[in-house]
Amino acid sequence: MNDSIITLDRHILSEQRRYGGRGDFSAILSQIIFAAKVVSAQVAHAGLVEDILGRTGHTNVQGEEVQKLDVYANKVFINALNYIGKVCVMASEEEPEMIAIPKEHPKGDYVIMFDPLDGSSNIDVNVSIGTIFGIYKRVSDGEDGVLDDCLQPGRKLFGAGYIIYSSSVNLVYTTGNGVNGFSLDPSVGEFVLSHPNIQIPPRGKIYSTNEGNYAYWKKGTREYIEYLKSDRNKIKAPYSSRYIGSLVADFHRNLLKGGIFLYPEDTKDPKKTTGKLRLLYEANPLAFVVEQAGGYASTGYERILDIKPTKLHQRVPLIIGSKEDVLEYEEFAKRNI
């Protein structure tokens, strides 16, 4: 492999040398990379198995119970991170409570939040899915991490990123010094730098939202979407609608091309009156990435990264993407409080 190809491991090392920091964070990222490779292999395989065997019930060729991919991915990430001695506590979308580090393993200074498989309702129709992660430094002392370590505002994130399992497997991450994207080269099993220094366009031409919730949206949200679809002032043609239904896939496209993703609060379901997406392991990590790429993330009323979490699985409205677009949405939302 010639030296113009920068692997993710090499990039992490060069960031560590350039910006300081011990090898702990690099060790965590290396384990996340390993878990991502394991999950990506299973995602590809399970998509096949589901398609072929899905019609005869959910057992694989050995007659085993096919584990749901988000449960499987959850275990892979926990097992990859809980023994390395760098982590004091974790939280996952798939675990109702905090994930303690087993007593036989040493504890470390970091806290990991993750959504092991985002968009998992799409796996059986072979649509892109992903993993989202956020990494904090602990705030408590003592051995085991505690709830306060998990309930830190997103602006305290030390690092964050996501993996998208699609036609190619991409990993995008930031440690607060810009955003870089890597593509998995299956021939060597390495993530190689493919999207250096990602910057999201200040304004896009794409909006991503589930318009099926239109009737349940607040007035400001409805007016904003109507505004995007109108011919507005002549210099800005109507936006294009793109909605995959996997947050990571919708976010990744808008990060690269520009645009706005909206999952606002709606009254369709009591659980969604404060939005559907979870603050700790969906909104915060992506908000950290998008701001590092020059974008912005808001609830419509306040900056996502400033929210002081109160519960592990609390939900927030998420408006995220090109800064001018998100700020424009805020004008509509705030006019109609």
Ligand code: AHG
């Ligand atoms: P998860 O699979 O981790 O529960 O996340 C699903 C989320 C997110 O990926 C996506 O943006 C959103 O659900 C789609 O929700 P709707 O189907 O209500 O549009």
Ligand code: MN
């Ligand atoms: Mn999710």
Ligand code: MN
């Ligand atoms: Mn999930």
